[in-house]
Amino acid sequence: MSLHDQDGGEPRPPHQLRTEEDEEERAYGVDPDFVDSVVDLLDANRVGEVRAVTDDLHAADVADLIEQIDPDHREALVEVLKPGFDAEVLSYLNPDLREEVVEAFEPKELAAAVAELETDDAVDLIQDLDEEQQREILENLPPETRALVQENLTYEEYTAGRLMQRDLVAVPQFWTVGRTIDYLRSGAEDLPETFYDLFVVDPMHRVIGTVPLSRILRARRSVAMAELQNDDFHTIPATMDQEEVANLFRQYALVSAPVVDAGDRLIGVITVDDVVHIIDEEAEDDFFKLGGVGDASIYRTVIDTARSRLKWLGLNLVTAFLAAGVISLFSATIEKVVALAVLMPIVASMGGNAGTQALTVAVRALATRELSSSNAPRVVGKEVLVGLFNGVVFATLVGLIAGFWFGPAIGVVIACAMTINLFVAGLFGVMIPLALDRFGVDPAVASGVFLTTVTDVVGFFAFLGLAAAFLL
Amino acid sequence: MSLHDQDGGEPRPPHQLRTEEDEEERAYGVDPDFVDSVVDLLDANRVGEVRAVTDDLHAADVADLIEQIDPDHREALVEVLKPGFDAEVLSYLNPDLREEVVEAFEPKELAAAVAELETDDAVDLIQDLDEEQQREILENLPPETRALVQENLTYEEYTAGRLMQRDLVAVPQFWTVGRTIDYLRSGAEDLPETFYDLFVVDPMHRVIGTVPLSRILRARRSVAMAELQNDDFHTIPATMDQEEVANLFRQYALVSAPVVDAGDRLIGVITVDDVVHIIDEEAEDDFFKLGGVGDASIYRTVIDTARSRLKWLGLNLVTAFLAAGVISLFSATIEKVVALAVLMPIVASMGGNAGTQALTVAVRALATRELSSSNAPRVVGKEVLVGLFNGVVFATLVGLIAGFWFGPAIGVVIACAMTINLFVAGLFGVMIPLALDRFGVDPAVASGVFLTTVTDVVGFFAFLGLAAAFLL
Structure with a gap:
């Protein structure tokens, strides 16, 4: 059974090329056969077809493809992907390869792609680049995005401040469910793409409670946030080490958590997807240290x-x-x-x-x-x-x-x-x-x-x- | 700055007992000083005070307390915690200690506590017990919960079927946002405590799309689910290995995903908190194997x-x-x-x-x-x-x-x-x-x-x- 059978009339995703045996092992993502087929298309210079088979791929799968293709074809592949390049691919890419791929872009092209990212992903991407590249991209970002990205970059590496997403939903305690939903429906500008909790704040913008979205959806319009809010929550200081952040999420099975500045004011939110990434990184780190290798990746020279x-x-x-x-x-x-x-x-x-x-x-x-x-x-x-x-x-x-x-x-x-x-x-x-x-x-x-x-x-x-x- | 300063007038949580130095390191959970203070209270037989200081603790912190207290005081502590025991504590407890704690309960007491858990947590708890204990608890569960738990137990260990939560929200494609919200507000019985996505199903109960809650909250009441649904989603066969499930969540940064049976029908949902747990387990597993220890824990004899x-x-x-x-x-x-x-x-x-x-x-x-x-x-x-x-x-x-x-x-x-x-x-x-x-x-x-x-x-x-x- 394929995981994609439910997609309706859409073109078959690449893993349909898999053999029966592979399928048992892996029911998603790109596999060696798919990588080979892309190599063949690139060799035959059938650029349109490469674009067609990669177009429907999730950004994470495009990143996998770039990682798994041999270095000789990597450059050609990136060249084909350039028009309308989804910068999210870079977020999923192994950092050692990211730099290589980034160099293939003009700063303006890259800035245009980065501007589409959420702040946390943009920061994650920019922080690893060299100063020259950073400057060029920042210059080409829209002013408001640039300000947020630069502010995140003022926090030390591996802290909550670097990880946090700046777009979030904060509402006062006296707002009702109805008013909150109307506000969300009004299409307010800075709403994040996806969010899991609303934060209830006082007039000083300090967090006084969190409300999971499912609780809002189940409450009547007249109910006030004060009644729905969770008082037993945890705020994360922007200076907190990322390992600590991961421990906090793990300890209390959190999905998102508010980040506050030194004055306790709400300035961002960290979501569980970033934390999963950190948990992986930290586990890898300890694993490598036990094996006597420092910072390692199979993409190094x-x-x-x-x-x-x-x-x-x-x-x-x-x-x-x-x-x-x-x-x-x-x-x-x-x-x-x-x-x-x-x-x-x-x-x-x-x-x-x-x-x-x-x-x-x-x-x-x-x-x-x-x-x-x-x-x-x-x-x-x-x-x-x-x-x-x-x-x-x-x-x-x-x-x-x-x-x-x-x-x-x-x-x-x-x-x-x-x-x-x-x-x-x-x-x-x-x-x-x-x-x-x-x-x-x-x-x-x-x-x-x-x-x-x-x-x-x-x-x-x-x-x-x-x-x-x-x-x- | 304490993480709990925002709690309002509630009693100070136990980590306020920490010294300045500890605070830098750890801003949540229980710490050695708190464990010592509980030991002192137990020794002085001040049961009421033990109950008072543990009452406001998160289940994860109670589990930590049980883990960190010395074996001599563990039994006394569990005895104190028994009235109104939160079975969720057991889910957070190290499996090696879980068995010890479970044995302190009468099957009926335990069944009452387990009945309060979500299916996935109940299954996680019951699967590790011996057959006698399993049977006694199952017998004392309410019939409907028992049926669901038993069904999950028919799937092999370490598969999606064991992990999945049975309560979920599935709606037909033609439902509007308004109708969906009204349905959720009506307080339908089997709604999960917290959820992050709705699943859009066809008449055969096969998943045809997923809708993140934030998208519903931002849409007008007249919009149909068909317009909001995400077509690029992944269903998880109930037989999928848990490591595979973790890879899927990690690859696509998922927060929840639908689980389907052999006939492709929606039967459950897996949420990211379970996956974080698995990622930790798998990482620990590989770490231990590299170090030449199999299944290990500091709580073993x-x-x-x-x-x-x-x-x-x-x-x-x-x-x-x-x-x-x-x-x-x-x-x-x-x-x-x-x-x-x-x-x-x-x-x-x-x-x-x-x-x-x-x-x-x-x-x-x-x-x-x-x-x-x-x-x-x-x-x-x-x-x-x-x-x-x-x-x-x-x-x-x-x-x-x-x-x-x-x-x-x-x-x-x-x-x-x-x-x-x-x-x-x-x-x-x-x-x-x-x-x-x-x-x-x-x-x-x-x-x-x-x-x-x-x-x-x-x-x-x-x-x-x-x-x-x-x-x-």
Whole structure:
């Protein structure tokens, strides 16, 4: 069943080209077959047909198409899309590609397209451009839009002020449902395209309540806003960090929320679609940090990508040399019992993995605020016990295998080292993120290096040290 | 500035207890000080005051309080909250704690609370309970609610059918704005608490359009739904996987979407608040998988936690022994040149880290659908070049250090091994997730083990093999 069968007589959207198998997986958006068909049309210079198949696409799908097409055809595609270009496509585009696409436009063309956007989308787009491009676009915007965009840009990046939409509906408390609806019907100029809540404001333009639209639609014309308004609402200071904004929306399942300035006056609104975007970004951020990559995207060049990864690899190299230093202290022991060289990576590797498990849970719990000073001691205690428990389990297993392989003495030594290292891994796996968080350092970014250093050093030291003490 | 200053004369919410410093960080929800104050009240058996301070809390905040209070006081707190308990609290509660809290209630009490929930929240709550508890609650629900809940439960877990809210507003195409508003005002029984879109349906109850509420509020009474409706909408089959649902909402910035049965008939609606929850869950899932923990939460017991991590550690042990096996092939070489034992973990560790970087980006790009068969060859090619580039950089660096430490011959050998391993790491870092995805295996869960196996084995083999060939 296609998602678009209900569209009536409209032209079939591109994903109808899909095979049966693809359909199971993906029932919307553009797919590789569609991308290929556009490439073929571009190669044959059938510009009109390219325009025809892309015309009915949602802006998000056009953005996907631009992302997925190979770089050689990207320029040609953008050239075809230029007339009547929908600037919303740029909002959906990966930031790394956005710049490339923006450069294909004359500032005037781009300004005309940007002027059609809502303030928040325009700001999102403009903030990433270089100063020259920013200036050119701003100059070509209608004065009022320009003023709003510039005002949003005065707020720091990653704050509510940058995210907020300026068009909103605010009404006084004494207005009735009837008067409100009449006002909306009058087609007042600055009404947003879509909105979900009305804000009830006092004469100082401070928010005193919110009213979901569904509540207005269900009330009689004579009912006053004061009766409908929700008093249990949350205003967002324009300076609030976007991660905080996302947490607030998530915590109270909000769809839109009013943004206020330092004087508590209503100046904008943030809607859930922007928040979904932030939640994705923040989750991606933590995911990348755990994987040891900073800011990443598959659209970066080889050199940019390689350079962005050097830092983490460099840090890891320091750790690795530290571990090597520990091993070199026991060169004489290894020379006599070469089995130690064979087995020692097992102790370090198991410690690193067990520690990463504890660290992963702790970093996530800190990000979602489930881990706080109220329950930190309990969680640390738990992780230590988990480390000990798994330490004993794997110590027994590895001790037996190593014992059969290289003799019982080595089995006992590796079992003891394993228990120590998994205990330490559990302890530091949760203590390192907690400590970094306490010192205001993002635990996602730095915990991994510290942890590996600890588990490598402790692992090698415990194993080789015990061996030196008891085997020779 | 407090978020609640606008509340008028209502009692101050609990976060007013915060210190200035905390306030910067967190301007909503419960905080450790508030948790402590509740603990004190519980210890002093001042039940009335506990009720007073929790009464004005949002259900999400009550859930946070239950989560953050220590286990010893949790039972007492739930006991205090029981009279007039808001079942919505359970929806916000971590699933691991939910079961514990549910057990404190009599089935009848719980059913009464659940009956107040919207269908989707009731289903979300009931689906995780054991069969006995499910049956008892269902029996005590009002017949109509029970039928709807049971119908949702017939859909598989993690599908749209489980998520959907059954109460919705559907109107025929010929209805005018006036008639629609009159219908909503008449207080028709099954209207949802809050809604964002109306669905326009044909006589077969198939969706033919959606109308955002803001569009209705702005139109004159005489305008027909046919004129207002959005034709470019997406219906969600009830069998669609929830991850797919989240992607659809994200792709088109939806706030609500109609759910249809196999016959294309409208049977429910999914709203963005559920989707935010899923996006969080899916992101957490991938994060945990990358960190080598399956299903995790800080509320699990020590034994449950330890057991859930055994599998991953066990797999890692197999990899570690494989690597040990490779090393043991070169025991004789190590015995002669003990420096090899000192340096070999560096080669393996750098390969593992570089590979994890490539893997992290690939796993994420697969999850967000940025990586597809259209661009896979390009991305693989890029990662190989990145691996080679960083391989050469670190080979030079490590080669020089090792050369100074143990002599030039060893420096050259480790440089070659490093280049080989980082090249292999880049290649496999992106190929392994792509291959797993092609075979329908979740790349997030299994990629890591395969990758470490490859980089460990290749790293040790290249370094010790080259050493055996050229140093002796």
